[in-house]
Amino acid sequence: MALLVASGTACSNQAIDQWSRGGMPEGVTKQAGIVQTLWNGSWIAALATGVVVWGLILWACIFHRKKKNSPDQLPPQVRYNLPIEILYTVVPVIMVAVFFYFTARDETEITRITKAAPVKVAVEGYQWSWRFTTEYQGQKAVVAGVPVDLSKQSAENPQGPQLVLPVNTQVQFDLHSPDVIHSFWVPAFLFKQDVFPGNVHNHFQITTLNKTGVFVGRCAELCGTDHSKMLFSVKLVPQAEFDQYIKSQAGSAQ
Secondary structure: OHHHHHHHHHHHHHHHHHHHOOOOOOOOEHHHHHHHHHHHHHHHHHHHHHHHHHHHHHHHHHHOOOOOOOOOOOOOOOOOOHHHHHHHHHHHHHHHHHHHHHHHHHHHHHOOOOOOOOEEEEEEEEOOEEEEEEEEOOEEEEEEOOOOOHHHOOOOOOOOOEEEEEOOOEEEEEEEEOOOOEEEEEHHHOEEEEEOEOOOOOEEEEEEOOOOEEEEEEEOOOOOOOHHHOEEEEEEEOHHHHHHHHHHHEOOEO
16 A cells, blocks of 8 residues: 555656646756746646636627527627727737747747857768767767667667767757758757758757756658658766766767
């Protein structure tokens, strides 16, 4: 009984935590918190609008039903109701403007680039894998992958090239593709960025939180036959472990 209660409580807490994030995974970057706040706010606004609409529907169903004593009598017929029509026009415009403001504000913050990032990662998405070139304090580590064998892929043992990054650090990603459009997506970052071919200034920065672990990534843009095999992972480690990693891998390719 005690074991059942404990496991039930754990599942309940996990479910509540998942609901509080609106179904999103737990973020591991500072920018993920911005996306999560925008996501939650959007759901609150959508649910508030839904409550108003559902209330109006129920009100019309209850108070404007066909009268039993005069079933053939029609309600008063009007060509238009100016106040209502103005309301139906103004309110949606205000809602869209508010959504646009917060989206533009948060997108500007998420895509803001500074020159202070100590770790820089050149991401090359190609058919059908990834190459990560990590630069830190004048040293480089290169990790390149091949299409993943999906039969060996699992949450506990993610396949594909692994990008190692330190916690509590600002990281800049520079994205490039030699063939077609790909999309660099780590669900735990809570946003993705397309990878374009050609000479395109396509980059973004993140600040990792103090959360270690391995987080799966994938291509989120249909890019060809083996699109589903473009898997990779991001491993967040303490700074000391990252320093050791970069020294051991500098100048090599896996």
